[in-house]
Amino acid sequence: MFGWKKTPPIRTLIGEGTVISGEIRFSDGLRIDGELHGDVSAVGEGQTLLVISDKARVHGKVRAGHVIINGSVEGPVVADELLELQPKARIVGDVRYEALEMHQGATIDGELRAMKSDAAPGLKLAASSPATPVGDRAAS
Template sequence: MFGSKKQPSIRSLIGEGTTVQGTLRFGDGLRIDGEVQGDVVANPDDTSILVISDKAKVVGTVKAGHVIINGTVIGPVESNHLLELQPKARIQGDVRYESLEMHQGATIEGALQRISPASGGTAIEDKPALKLLAANDKK
């Protein structure tokens, strides 16, 4: 599913100790080790990757194709491909995703909503994304 597209290169870096204020738009890949006070939005026409490291903080909307978070985001997050939440991830805001990978220790204070790739990013509300079956429930 994800192996069919080549992952873009990370071409930009917001370094540790750097603070950016305002909307940040990018193509390809971006890594944030510093702080962004504003929205971080990938070009919707490009395949994109955004890495928010364990030292980073974003206060604003985060929107990209493949998003990896191990730092703090205060605001909504939207990933139209894969959202990876590493152990130190802290999100205060609603989260929309196509696919989600969440490690133990990551926290979200907000609503989780799966989006459908076939419907152009609209939310799926009528079916649960995951159903767990305990070993004792097998028949």
């Protein structure tokens, strides 16, 4: 869909109930179900995947190629390729993205900016049902 050939494998898991303080650097894929106090960033060449589950809390900067968030992030988020914000995503911090998919219920308390301000951003709104135009609604 966004030029992805193959999703990188998740090789590292920070499990639920785990609390880590410090910087995390990873290649390929990382899934966070626990709590992280520090920055998390992808390194190396190639595609990277970061999944922050609905149970996860990250207090620090987040950066990877493909970022999927369904938990809580307090800090700036940068997705070099695709940012997916699931319904329970909560971000307090500025967000930069190449392409964005945002589900109903996700919230951002910060600036939302496409990386290429001169080009039209890749924006996809995820909706559970088609929108009804205001003029078509029946009066109650």
